[in-house]
Amino acid sequence: MRRMRKCATCFCFHILLLCLWNSTICGQVSGAASDEGRFLCVSDIHFNPFQDDALVPRLMQSGVPTWHGILEKSRERKPSPLGEETNYALLISTLKRMNKVCPTPDFILFSGDTLVHEFEKKFGKYSKSQGELRKFVLKTYEFMSYEFNYFFPRVPIYFTLGNNDGYDGDYEIPPSGSFLHAGADLFRRYWIKEGSSGSPGGFEGPGPGPKVLETGGEAAELGFADTFVKGGNYGVRPVRTRHASLIAINSVYFSSRNSYRSQGRQQLEWLEKQLKDARDGDRKVWILMHILPGIDVRATLSHPGQPTVYWDETTRNSRGRTYLQEFKYLMKKYGPTVRGVFSGHSHMDHFRVVPDADRGRGASAFVHVTPALSPKFRNNAAFQLFRYDRDSMALLDYETHYYHPQYNEWEKEYDFRQTYRRSVLTPGSLDKVREAMIESGYVRSAFIRFYDVNNSKDNPITKTHWKAYWCGIASLTRGEFASCLSGAELPGSP
Numbered sequence: 001m002r003r004m005r006k007c008a009t010c011f012c013f014h015i016l017l018l019c020l021w022n023s024t025i026c027g028q029v030s031g032a033a034s035d036e037g038r039f040l041c042v043s044d045i046h047f048n049p050f051q052d053d054a055l056v057p058r059l060m061q062s063g064v065p066t067w068h069g070i071l072e073k074s075r076e077r078k079p080s081p082l083g084e085e086t087n088y089a090l091l092i093s094t095l096k097r098m099n100k101v102c103p104t105p106d107f108i109l110f111s112g113d114t115l116v117h118e119f120e121k122k123f124g125k126y127s128k129s130q131g132e133l134r135k136f137v138l139k140t141y142e143f144m145s146y147e148f149n150y151f152f153p154r155v156p157i158y159f160t161l162g163n164n165d166g167y168d169g170d171y172e173i174p175p176s177g178s179f180l181h182a183g184a185d186l187f188r189r190y191w192i193k194e195g196s197s198g199s200p201g202g203f204e205g206p207g208p209g210p211k212v213l214e215t216g217g218e219a220a221e222l223g224f225a226d227t228f229v230k231g232g233n234y235g236v237r238p239v240r241t242r243h244a245s246l247i248a249i250n251s252v253y254f255s256s257r258n259s260y261r262s263q264g265r266q267q268l269e270w271l272e273k274q275l276k277d278a279r280d281g282d283r284k285v286w287i288l289m290h291i292l293p294g295i296d297v298r299a300t301l302s303h304p305g306q307p308t309v310y311w312d313e314t315t316r317n318s319r320g321r322t323y324l325q326e327f328k329y330l331m332k333k334y335g336p337t338v339r340g341v342f343s344g345h346s347h348m349d350h351f352r353v354v355p356d357a358d359r360g361r362g363a364s365a366f367v368h369v370t371p372a373l374s375p376k377f378r379n380n381a382a383f384q385l386f387r388y389d390r391d392s393m394a395l396l397d398y399e400t401h402y403y404h405p406q407y408n409e410w411e412k413e414y415d416f417r418q419t420y421r422r423s424v425l426t427p428g429s430l431d432k433v434r435e436a437m438i439e440s441g442y443v444r445s446a447f448i449r450f451y452d453v454n455n456s457k458d459n460p461i462t463k464t465h466w467k468a469y470w471c472g473i474a475s476l477t478r479g480e481f482a483s484c485l486s487g488a489e490l491p492g493s494p
């Protein structure tokens with residue numbers, strides 16, 4: 001009897017230990033009232049396979065499974081310094097840290113720009129052949145899936161395309177073009193990880209190799225093959241969620257710097273259809289895009305005159321609306337359905353709120369901008385870990401981790417909930433953070449410090465420029481931005 005009781009105590013103790021242990025496991029929060037999940041968020045990787053001249057010809061000749069071994073021999077062993085793009089050492093260091101912080105995320109969100117800037121020009125040093133260039137571009141995407149799969153086997157990467165993606169240079173992704181055709185199967189199988197576990201071309205040989213999930217054909221159901229090939233957009237029902245859709249649109253077509261602006265209208269028409277279907281089916285939605293709406297404040301400050309907008313303000317749809325006006329309309333109409341919008345592109349850590357035009361105050365949506373992994377624009381390399389509710393898709397919190405180049409190590413930078421004292425990311429809560437920057441020096445300096453991911457030496461937000469960055473959060477058109485800048489005085493500065 002005594003022995004039995006001892007065993008029972010021992011059993012309970014072990015269960016307690018197990019529970020405590022579980023509570024620290026990513027994705028399994030014991031005792032939580034809701035069903036909490038976690039996902040990792042990364043943006044603007046801009047991977048540079050040309051970092052070591054001597055290795056490029058070997059990469060060109062070799063299959064992707066051997067790239068890992070070739071790049072291990074790079075002369076540069078340290079992660080990229082500020083001002084440079086992501087080298088192999090930084091990529092691997094990041095994946096290791098992501099894996100340490102959260103080894104089993106539900107999925108990874110990637111908001112675009114896989115390739116190094118001026119990929120074509122850099123490749124031109126080795127070959128002038130378009131065919132070889134295209135092959136090398138695709139191999140770079142394959143390599144990325146290999147590396148992510150090694151650290152996160154069976155974890156889908158939900159992605160969107162950025163302006164530095166594709167065969168055709170900056171901002172150019174021809175609709176129904178060769179890149180979308182050639183990449184569709186690769187992205188569906190090895191990034192989204194859906195479909196049968198066949199043996200596709202280019203993936204033979206040793207090495208970790210991508211693992212394929214049998215997820216039941218959600219993306220196929222939503223027409224991936226058709227939509228991706230036409231415009232790089234697609235919808236998917238994220239794994240582990242119950243009533244949700246992730247809608248990836250190609251916002252590169254909204255930029256005045258691309259040649260296919262009528263495609264932007266089609267992206268928004270398709271988005272509206274997805275939002276309507278989701279609302280009718282009682283599903284919640286996250287939207288993923290690369291280029292954020294609003295003012296490019298940094299470009300505006302360096303070229304004073306007319307504010308620079310990320311989305312073209314001249315193209316109009318059949319309702320007579322610009323891209324931004326249409327987006328605002330959709331965010332208002334489908335406000336209760338949309339639980340978050342994710343973007344990248346600026347390389348900085350910040351957000352936008354989409355004002356509720358009818359009420360003249362408050363917000364109908366927010367855009368979370370994930371900072372870049374590439375430290376090219378002198379932000380420290382970073383990624384984020386999110387907590388969310390798998391049922392309601394509410395975004396509960398996130399934390400940013402960054403690589404500290406001086407100490408040669410990764411650090412946790414900050415936690416949204418603790419820093420801004422908000423329990424969930426909503427249009428309203430982020431609008432309150434925006435307002436709090438006026439009243440609270442603490443909130444203001446937190447936003448400024450985290451903007452370029454804690455690189456105080458090069459922070460673009462200065463005493464004189466602070467107001468422009470603040471105005472940029474919610475004044476999304478040229479007119480709104482100009483009137484915010486000339487409007488009421490803002491107290492405080494960095």
Ligand SMILES: [Zn+2]
Binds near residue numbers: 046113345
């Ligand atoms: Zn970028």
